[in-house]
Amino acid sequence: MKTPSGMPSSLAPSADHAVLRCEGLHRSLGQGEGQVHVLRGVSFAARRGEVYAMVGPSGCGKSTLLYLLGLLDVPDHGEIWIDGQLMPRDDDAARTAARGRHLGFVFQFHFLLLEFSALENVMLPMRKLGRWSLPEMQERAHALLTSVGLGGKTHRLGNQLSGGEQQRVAIARALANQPSILLADEPTGNLDVRNSAMVFDLLTGLARQNGQAIVVVTHNPELAARCDHTLPMRDGQFVT
Amino acid sequence: MSTNLRIALRFLTARRRAMVMSLACITLGVGLFVVTQATTTGFERFFIKTIVGTNGAIRIEDRIQETLRTMEAERGNDASGFVVEVKEGRKYIQGIQDPALLIEAVRRFANVAGTSEVLYGAAEIRSSFKNEAARVYGIQLEDHLQVSDLARQIVRGHLADFRQTPAGTLVGIKLAERLQLEVGDSFQLQAGGEVRRYRVSAIFETGIGEIDKDRVFLHLGEARSLLRRPTGASFIQVNVLDRDRATQDAAHMEAVLGHSASSWQERERTWLDVFRALRLSTSITVSVFTLIAGIAMYNTLALVVMEKTKDIAILRSMGYTRRDVTRIFLWQAAMVLAVGALLGCGLGAAVTYGVSLMKIRIRGIFTADHFIVAWSAWHYLSAVVISVVMVMAASLIPARRAARLEPGDVIRGTAQ
Numbered sequence: 001m002k003t004p005s006g007m008p009s010s011l012a013p014s015a016d017h018a019v020l021r022c023e024g025l026h027r028s029l030g031q032g033e034g035q036v037h038v039l040r041g042v043s044f045a046a047r048r049g050e051v052y053a054m055v056g057p058s059g060c061g062k063s064t065l066l067y068l069l070g071l072l073d074v075p076d077h078g079e080i081w082i083d084g085q086l087m088p089r090d091d092d093a094a095r096t097a098a099r100g101r102h103l104g105f106v107f108q109f110h111f112l113l114l115e116f117s118a119l120e121n122v123m124l125p126m127r128k129l130g131r132w133s134l135p136e137m138q139e140r141a142h143a144l145l146t147s148v149g150l151g152g153k154t155h156r157l158g159n160q161l162s163g164g165e166q167q168r169v170a171i172a173r174a175l176a177n178q179p180s181i182l183l184a185d186e187p188t189g190n191l192d193v194r195n196s197a198m199v200f201d202l203l204t205g206l207a208r209q210n211g212q213a214i215v216v217v218t219h220n221p222e223l224a225a226r227c228d229h230t231l232p233m234r235d236g237q238f239v240t
Numbered sequence: 241m242s243t244n245l246r247i248a249l250r251f252l253t254a255r256r257r258a259m260v261m262s263l264a265c266i267t268l269g270v271g272l273f274v275v276t277q278a279t280t281t282g283f284e285r286f287f288i289k290t291i292v293g294t295n296g297a298i299r300i301e302d303r304i305q306e307t308l309r310t311m312e313a314e315r316g317n318d319a320s321g322f323v324v325e326v327k328e329g330r331k332y333i334q335g336i337q338d339p340a341l342l343i344e345a346v347r348r349f350a351n352v353a354g355t356s357e358v359l360y361g362a363a364e365i366r367s368s369f370k371n372e373a374a375r376v377y378g379i380q381l382e383d384h385l386q387v388s389d390l391a392r393q394i395v396r397g398h399l400a401d402f403r404q405t406p407a408g409t410l411v412g413i414k415l416a417e418r419l420q421l422e423v424g425d426s427f428q429l430q431a432g433g434e435v436r437r438y439r440v441s442a443i444f445e446t447g448i449g450e451i452d453k454d455r456v457f458l459h460l461g462e463a464r465s466l467l468r469r470p471t472g473a474s475f476i477q478v479n480v481l482d483r484d485r486a487t488q489d490a491a492h493m494e495a496v497l498g499h500s501a502s503s504w505q506e507r508e509r510t511w512l513d514v515f516r517a518l519r520l521s522t523s524i525t526v527s528v529f530t531l532i533a534g535i536a537m538y539n540t541l542a543l544v545v546m547e548k549t550k551d552i553a554i555l556r557s558m559g560y561t562r563r564d565v566t567r568i569f570l571w572q573a574a575m576v577l578a579v580g581a582l583l584g585c586g587l588g589a590a591v592t593y594g595v596s597l598m599k600i601r602i603r604g605i606f607t608a609d610h611f612i613v614a615w616s617a618w619h620y621l622s623a624v625v626i627s628v629v630m631v632m633a634a635s636l637i638p639a640r641r642a643a644r645l646e647p648g649d650v651i652r653g654t655a656q
Contacts (some may be wrong), residue, residue: 063652072557073648093561100559107651111554115250125558127243177559185651 018045018081019180019213020069025078027064038064040236041078046213048180051204053224054217056233062217063185065233069215070103070183071095083180100129104174104212106203108186111170112158118145118169119154125176144172148202164195171203175210182207184216188223196220244564247555248571254547258540259572263580265533266627270584271591272529273623276522278592281614283606284515288483290606291511292504293389294446296356296477297486300346300493300501302332332500339473345497346478351489354386354479359460361467361474363431367419374415375454376429378463387479390444390457397423397442402457408441410457416443418453429456431466438462447607511605530627533580534634537573541638545569545645552642553650562643569642573635580631581624588623 027039038061046052054062067073069080071087080087082102088094104125112121122141126132132140145154148168150161158166167187174182187203188196200223207214216227224230232239241249252259306329336342339357346355359378364371381403385391391399395413401423402408411421421427426439438458446452464470478493480486486503493501505512545552552565595611602608 067648067652070557072553072651073646096556096559096561099557103557105554105557107554109550111550111651113247113250113551113554115253124243124247124555128559128564173558 017047019048019083020215021045021081022069023079025065025068025075025080027061027068027073027075029064038236039068039075042237043078044069044231044238046181046215048213049208049211050229051207051214051216051227052229052231053227054215054231054233055219055221055224058219060233061236062233066183066185066215066217069181070105071099072105100125100177102180104177104179104182106167106170106174106182106184106187108189112161112166112173114158117155117157118150118161118165118172121158121169122173122176125173129177131177141172141176144175145169147206148172164191164199167191167195167199168202171199171206175206175212178210180212182212182214184214186217186219188218188220196223200226244567245571248568248575251544251548251551251568252572252575255540255544258536258543259576262533262536262540262631263576263583265529265536266577266580266631267583267587269526269530269533270581270620270623270627271587272526273523273626274585274588274619275591275595276526277519277619277622278588278613278615279595279611280515280519280522281616281619282596282612283608284512284519285614286608286612287511287515287606288504288508289389290447291508292483293393294448294451295504295507296387297480297483297504298478298490298493298501299475299507300342300478300497300499301336301475302334302500303336304494304498304500305331305333336473336476336499337471339476342476342497342499346476346493349489349493351480351482351485352478353481354383356380356383356387356477357460357473358384358477359463359467359469359472359474361431361463361469363429363456363466365415365419365456366428366430367421367425369420370418372415372418373454374429374456376431376463376466377455377457378460378467379457380460384457384477387477393444393446394442395445397440399442402441402459405439405441406459406462407436407438408459409438410442410444411440412452412455413443413445414449414453415456416440429458429466432468434466434468436462436466445607447603447605449604527626527630530630533627534630537576537631538634538637541569541573541635542641544572545638545642548642549645549650552645553647556645556647557651565643565645566639569639570632570635573631573639577628577631581627584623584627585620588620 021044023043025039025042026037028035028037030036042061042065054065056062064073068075071080074089082098087098113124116124119138119141122144123137126137126140142151142154145151148171150165150168150172153161153165158169161169167190182203184203188199191199204214204226216223218224343355343357346352356379361376363374363376365374381399390410394410402410416422419427421440423440423442426437428435428437458466480489483504487505490501490503490506493499555565592613592615596613598611599609600611
C-alpha cells in the first residue's frame with residue numbers, strides 16, 4: 001500500500017506525530033525551454049528520533065526536496081508543516097525564524113565561516129536565536145564540540161581543521177539550537193571511508209539521543225541501509 | 241558587540257587590500273576637504289575682519305529724501321479714478337547735518353557697540369619729494385578706536401603721539417612710502433585754498449591697498465578747519481556686537497533714522513561672493529576623492545559579496561534574516577568609514593596646521609605673511625557627513641544584493 005505521492009504507507013506517519021510534513025510539493029528549476037520539473041507532487045512525513053535516507057540517481061530531486069523541507073527554497077505548489085505549523089510560502093521572515101528555531105543543516109561542503117573558530121561557528125546560530133546567555137552559549141558550544149570529539153580544538157579557526165573535523169564542527173553547529181529536525185545533504189560525500197562512518201554515526205547517534213528527526217540525502221547505499229527508513233527517488237517522486 | 245558587527249569585523253579581513261584602498265580614499269577625501277575649507281574660510285574670515293576693522297560693520301551716511309510719489313487725483317465716492325503714476329524715487333542729501341543727534345539715536349540700537357563721527361574730503365599731500373592725492377579723514381581718536389582696528393594697524397610710531405599732538409596725523413603705509421615719509425617727518429596738506437603743515441605721528445597698514453595708498457587721519461577739529469566744514473559729518477562708522485546681524489540692523493537704522501545705512505556684507509558683496517564661490521568650488525573638487533571612496537567601497541563590498549555567497553547562505557540557513565545580512569555588509573562599510581573619517585580628520589588637522597606655518601606674502605585686499613587658516617568643528621563635521629552619505633549610499637547596493645541572495649540557490653550552486 002502506498003500514499004498518493006508514491007510513498008510507502010509505513011513511512012507516512014500521521015500528521016499528529018510528524019514533526020515535519022509536506023504534501024504535494026512541486027518544484028521546477030530553470031527558465032524557458034531549459035525549465036525542468038524536478039519535483040512532481042512529493043508528500044512526506046518524518047517523526048522525532050527517526051532517521052530517513054533519501055537515495056536516488058543525480059538529478060532525481062533529492063537535494064531540491066531537502067532544500068524545500070529546510071525552507072531554503074520555496075515550492076511552486078504544495079505545503080510544508082513543521083511541528084504542526086503550516087509554513088507560509090511568501091513570508092520570508094517567518095520562514096527564516098522557523099529555520100533558526102526548528103531546523104539544523106549539515107551540507108556536503110561543511111560551509112564553516114573560516115574566519116571564525118570552531119567554538120564561534122557553533123555559537124553563531126545560538127547568538128541569533130538569543131535563547132541563552134553568553135556563558136551558557138560558550139558552555140553549550142564547548143559541550144557539543146566535545147561530543148563530536150573536538151573538545152581540544154575549540155579555538156582553532158575553520159581553515160586550521162581537516163575536512164572530517166570541519167564536518168564534525170558543522171554537525172555540532174547544526175545541533176546548537178536543539179532543532180527538532182536535522183537535514184543533511186550528502187554529509188559524508190566529501191570525506192574518506194573512515195571519516196564517513198564516524199561522521200554518520202555521530203550525526204545519527206546525537207540526533208537519536210536528542211529525539212530529533214533526521215533526513216539525509218546520500219548516494220552511499222551502506223549509510224542508507226543504516227537508517228530507519230530509506231526513501232528511493234526517481235524523476236521527482238518517491239518510488240517503492 | 242552585536243553578532244552582526246562581529247561577523248562584519250571578520251569579513252573585513254577577507255579583502256584587506258581593497259578595504260585599505262577604500263580607507264585611504266576616505267581618509268584623503270575627509271582630510272583634503274578639511275584643509276581646503278580651513279584655508280578658504282581662514283582667508284575669508286581674515287578679509288571680513290580686515291574690512292570690518294577698517295571701515296566698520298555699518299556706515300551711516302547720506303540723508304534720504306523721498307522725491308516722487310504715486311498720487312490719486314481725488315478721493316471719495318465721486319473720485320474720478322485718475323491716478324498719476326510715477327516711478328517712486330529717492331534723493332540722497334550728502335552728509336550728516338547733526339551727527340551728535342544721529343549718534344545718540346544710533347546708540348539706542350541694542351546691537352551697537354560703538355560709533356565714530358567721520359569727516360572726509362579730498363586733499364593734496366606734499367612732502368619734500370613729491371605730491372600725491374590723498375583723502376583726509378577727520379576722527380575723534382577714542383571714538384574711532386571703538387569702531388576699528390586702527391590701534392592694531394599701526395606699524396610704525398605710536399597712537400599716543402597722535403593723541404597728544406594737535407597737528408599729528410596717521411598716514412597710510414603706501415602713501416608714506418610714495419612720499420618717503422617717516423614718523424616725525426612733516427608734510428603739507430592742501431584742500432581748497434587752505435594749506436597746512438602736519439607731522440607724521442604714526443604709519444598704519446590696513447592691508448587694503450586702496451586705503452593704504454591715500455588715507456590720512458587727522459583730528460576731527462583739524463579736518464574741519466582744513467576742509468572748511470565747521471559742522472556736520474560725512475558718515476558715522478558703527479561697530480556692532482554681533483556682526484552677522486549687521487544687515488538687519490542697517491536696514492532697521494535706515495528705516496528709522498532716514499539716512500542710508502550699509503552693512504559690511506552689502507559693501508563687500510563682490511568679494512564675499514568670490515570667497516563663497518571659491519569655497520564651493522574647492523569643496524566640489526575635493527569631494528571627488530570622497531566619491532572615489534564611495535566607488536571603491538562599492539567595488540570592495542561587491543567583491544566580498546561574491547566571495548561570501550556561501551557564508552551568507554549558511555547564515556541564512558541558521559536563521560539570520562535578510563536585514564541581518566544587509567547590516568553585516570553595512571557594518572563593514574561603517575567600520576572602514578569610521579576609521580577613515582577619524583584618520584581623515586587627523587590628517588586634515590595636521591595638514592591644516594602645517595599649511596598655517598607656510599609663508600606667503602599677500603597684499604591688496606588684506607595683509608598676510610603666512611597662510612591663514614580657520615579652525616572650525618563644522619569643517620570636520622561637513623567632511624564626515626559628505627563621506628558618510630557617499631560611502632553608505634554606495635555600500636547599500638552590494639549590501640542589498642547580498643540580502644537578496646536565495647540560500648537554496650547558493651547551496652545548490654546556481655546563484656547568479
